[in-house]
Amino acid sequence: MKPVILWSDALIFLLVAALVLFFWRLRRDPQTRDRWRQVFASRLGMAAFTVILAYVGVALLDSLHFRRALPPPDGVSTGEVFYDNQVSSVLDTLTAGMGERFERTYSAPFALRSFEKQTLKDEAGNTVRDFPPLRHAGAQLADPTEKWADVVRRSAPALGGGLALAVLLILPQWWLLRGSSLPWASSWLVQGILACTAVWLVSISRHYHVLGTDLGGADVLYQSLKGVRTGVLIGALSTLIMLPIAVTLGVCAGYFKGWVDDAVQYLYTTLSSIPGILLIAAAVLLFQVYIDLNPDAFPTGLEKADAKFIALCFILGVTSWSTLCRLIRAETLKISQLGYVQAAHAFGVSHGRILLRHILPNTVHIILITFVLDFSALVLAEAVLSYIGVGVDPSMGSWGNMINGARSELSREPAIWWTLSGAFLFMFLLVLSANLFADLVRDAFDPRTRLGPEAA
Known part of the structure; x- marks a missing residue:
């Protein structure tokens, strides 16, 4: 086989590596580590994180x-691999x-x-209208x-194989984490079910x-x-593109x-005044025109689709930073008036050092809460777009x-419901898990709230 690396492939692996490194570095901060422990001390948080x-x-x-x-090819001896x-x-x-x-057209579950x-011929050679048998489903019957x-x-054997896979996944975890006080049993139960x-x-x-x-x-x-x-990438990449700007x-x-504050307020006020759907649609259509005018830059259909996908992530990130920017601006205004920041100014500490040592670390809770909340919102935004x-x-x-393909199917009689149901089921499970996990992260990191014992 020949490996193929798309831009989105490279980005998702860089994203996972960056998140692993980020959480690894957070372990050095006892306060942050204690707050994450509060999140995972909840059985609901452990189960939701496992699904994610x-x-x-x-x-x-x-x-x-x-x-x-x-x-x-038959009869051809060559050392070249096609x-x-x-x-x-x-x-x-x-x-x-x-x-x-593939089948010919629609077929219901099972x-x-x-x-x-379709028009068929029976055993006697007569032309009849009937439902033809599927080529792949039930061919062994x-x-x-x-x-x-x-x-x-x-x-029965399929579930047995699933249990064997679950044991292979859970047994090493149990051996390494058997002394932990966290509710790992909730995660192991979800892993077994999945x-x-x-x-x-x-x-x-x-x-x-x-x-x-x-x-x-x-x-x-x-x-x-x-x-x-698509759902995971568009939620994560769009959020990560939005975070540095905001x-x-x-x-x-x-x-x-x-004047810096005035300029930033003018930017996000103007951006918020433009209907988001129209702005995103216009940007996507402009990029589509660029693709059509430069076909040599995208030799295959897969590369063209991948480029359009990356552009959509970028556009969603660039157009959705205003809310987080407002929150961080307000938090920075409050922190900049605190005593230890004023003392740093009095001792002649540079602006860059104050921003890196005092301002940014105290806005991490807002960034984390926004990341997990916006993730599910952007997954739903892709479906709408x-x-x-x-x-x-x-x-x-x-x-x-x-x-989009199922919207006309529901008006048929009888209705074709399974296409919509499949997308809804998978999207619902991801968005629900992300929202539940986001609520626990917000309760743990927001200074105004704390996880209560009943949450566990």
Whole structure:
């Protein structure tokens, strides 16, 4: 195989490395370490963080791209290796070809026949209108009435494999953390449920479409899994692009005051006066024009979709910094009047040292709270933008694209509900976990609140 590194792949691994380094350095601060311990002392916080890590793990697996080596042509001996034009990921391999099993069109979850009638010929050669059997779902069944018995029969070894995977994951953790006072059992329970569910879904999907198929016959479960990478990346990258802008301008405005404060207030007041959706849509469309006018810069469709995705993350970050900037400006105004900052001025300490040693460390709680809160908001924003047609490229897996494609399906009779349900289920679980974790982080780091014993 030949590795393929996209810009978004490099960014997500740099992001994970930066977060690991950030939390590792935070361990040196006893006060910060104690506050994080308060977050993870809650069973709810431990469970929510485990779900978030599972989504990040799926996104990382889907960011390891490669091109498979093709077998040499028959009768040709050559030392040159040819590679497939299609770019795959490790997630595609682990899902056992779920994305390669296409049907003709819609099919309901666990269905054996297509959702739409087609013109067929019966055994006598007569032309009839009927629901044709699916090519992949239930192909192993001799009698269609044995479908659910077959599902139950295949579920037992799949769940057994999931339990074995859960044991392999949890046993080393238990050995290393058995003396810890944190509620690791909550995390281990969630890990066990996720491992069993993942193995069961992959195993059963080899023989059935668990969440049905869409208009093009693609597996809805596979599309939902491919949307995980988009959701995690757009939430994290957009927030990280927004943070330096908001922190720099907010701290400068609150510390230097005067014309600097006036200029920063003018910037975010003007930005807040422009409807956000219209501003983002205009920027995305301008970048799309640039892509169309420079086709040589993006030789493949995947690179074009990746460039548009990175641009969308940048645009979301640049247009969403005003709220955090206001908060940091107000906090900096308060901190700059405290006694120890005034004493530093009296001793002739430089502005840069005061900002780095006294101002920024005391705004970390606002930055952390905003990061976890804005993450879920930006995941939902991607769905809204894709729904109105200015989100990620249609060729890229995205929950927003799934919802956009499902809006006309709900008006059918009977309604096609499973495409929307697949995107909703995966997005709901990520956003709910992020919001629950954000509430606990806010309670732990906000000086005005503290975690109560009932939260655990």
